[in-house]
Amino acid sequence: MTDDLATLLRHEADALHVPGAPAYDIVSAGQRRRRRRRAARAVVAAGLVTAVGIFASGLSWGHHSGSDHFEPADAGVLSGTEPTFTAKTIRLTPQVSVTLEQRPVIQLYSSAGLVVLTSPPDDPHQRPPYHLSLINAQGTRNDLGVTLSTSWVSAEYDQPYVAWAVPTTHGFEVVVRDLTTGRDVAQVPVDVRGRHPMPSHHGLVISLDGDTVYATAQGGGYAIDWRTGDVTDAPLLSIGRVVGVHGGRVLDYQAHQVKDVATGRLLLDIGPHGNGSLSPDGRYVLVTRDSGAIVVYDVQTGTRVRMSATFGVWGWTPDGRPLGLVSDDSRLVTCDPVDGDCTGTAYPSGRQLALPGESGYAVQIGVTG
Amino acid sequence: MARRQSDAEFTEFVHAAWPALYRTAYLLVGDTGLAEDLVQTALAKTYASWGKLRELRAARAYARTTLVNTASSWFRRKGWRNERPTERLREAAYDEDPSVRPALMQALAQLPPRQRAVIVLRFYDDLSVADTARALSCAEGTVKSQTSDALSSLRALLGETVVPLDSGAHS
Secondary structure: OOOOHHHHHHHHHHHOOOOOOOHHHHHHHHHHHHHHHHHHHHHHHHHHHHHHHHHHOOOOOOOOOOOOOOOOOOHHHHOOOOOOOOOOEEEOOOOOEEEOOOOOOEEEEEOOEEEEEEOOOOOOOOOOOEEEEEEOOOOOEEEEEEEEOOOOEEEOOOOOEEEEEEEEOOEEEEEEEEOOOOEEEEEEEEEOOOOOOOOOOOOOEEEEEOOEEEEEEOOEEEEEEOOOOOEEEOOOOEOOOEOOOEOOEEEEOOOOEEEEOOOOOEEEEOOOOOOEEEOOOOOEEEEEOOOOOEEEEEOOOOOEEEOOOOOOEEEEOOOOOEEEEEOOOOEEEEEOOOOOOEEEEEOOOOOEEEEEEEOOEEEEEEOOO | OOOOOOHHHHHHHHHHHHHHHHHHHHHHHOOHHHHHHHHHHHHHHHHHOHHHOOOHHHHHHHHHHHHHHHHHHHHHOOOOOOOOOOOOOOOOOOOOOHHHOOOHHHHHHOOOHHHHHHHHHHHHOOOOHHHHHHHHOOOHHHHHHHHHHHHHHHHHHHOOOOOOOOOOOOO
């Protein structure tokens, strides 16, 4: 269902011409209001003295509630500590965590474990060369023996592969490695001469999705079948508009729509929103609202569910549940995308965690105290 | 600890928060001039509390809730009925030919102010029943019944494609 009430409301609001903010008038009005409030407080204070005297004399006194009494109960929910992005410790389970010498530049799910890309431990700016490692469920770290000059890396939550790209003279080469054997299973050169777009050194996003590696650059992208070596244009892809591909689906950040990457077919119109991301399997899309609400859509059915918790930074569990840090009380919550119920535990101050997110855009959260 | 925030910071905040607040206000009151007045009033009230707000995200939430409270106080005013004259709800005829269905704003304008507010807060701002009740200073049961009534009216006006029978099931 793409034509529902919520979407219509968003399009109606988005189409509205918004006049410029009369900031000066607002500040002046606010100053007048504050002066009146202070004057009123002085009067009330004087009145209280009188009231005490009246009450003491045995007379009753009515209560008047002014129009400025409002105190927003929810203001505290949205305030709190911002993520500090200093996590070096990756928490795999409540019992297993791994501490690295340097916080990872990127961390990605795979069925063989967590793939992390790190920079040299002595470089605070996280510059290349980067090294790829695999961390399994027991917390053992295995160096994959791969050194990269870019962070063009992707893995898939339910496959034992990691893909990366290296710049070449005439474009780039896509490499796919089987994490269970440690062997490269594909090396596909992509010659971009005479084609558009031409990726810049730091401007390529790699997204592994089944048998296809998608390479997204500014203004377009490529679909590389790593099993056959076929390379085709993927015009739907463009940095700043569409990046990661999940389950053959993409989130178009400009059109506010989920589309089929192969056909460009519209799957879901979610209307204007703040931020958003697809689940690892592309089944759900999470979006934020201006109100702070977190909403998850089922792409197939269009069903929309509001999450019971509000969080500013989120990732996904490998099985497609939203994972977020509730900033006001440092709770790490996992939400059910079907009923919106979020449960979690308070995260102890002084410990650190990291949340894998979309391919190429892994989210890291550090809670320090 | 409350942080003293300057007029320059507040001005920056006004420019950042204005578009989203204006859109919500327009959906709430259905008129661009009134929407502008509403946002200005809400932001002026926010200015008066600016020194108590710890950070911009809290200020944004404060301003939004203040906007809804201000709108509610407008709705409570005797004689507030700024909408177009209420018509009898027409029979549903729009599923068959969506091109003839009334514009959304026309349909919203036919709702009583409180009903329109719950629709905007729940379906545009995605607030929960509890948050909507808090914002409108009413009981959760009132929000549910107002939502149900509003959806019935909108369903009749816009058709079941836009407002399916299971709309509003989420809390």
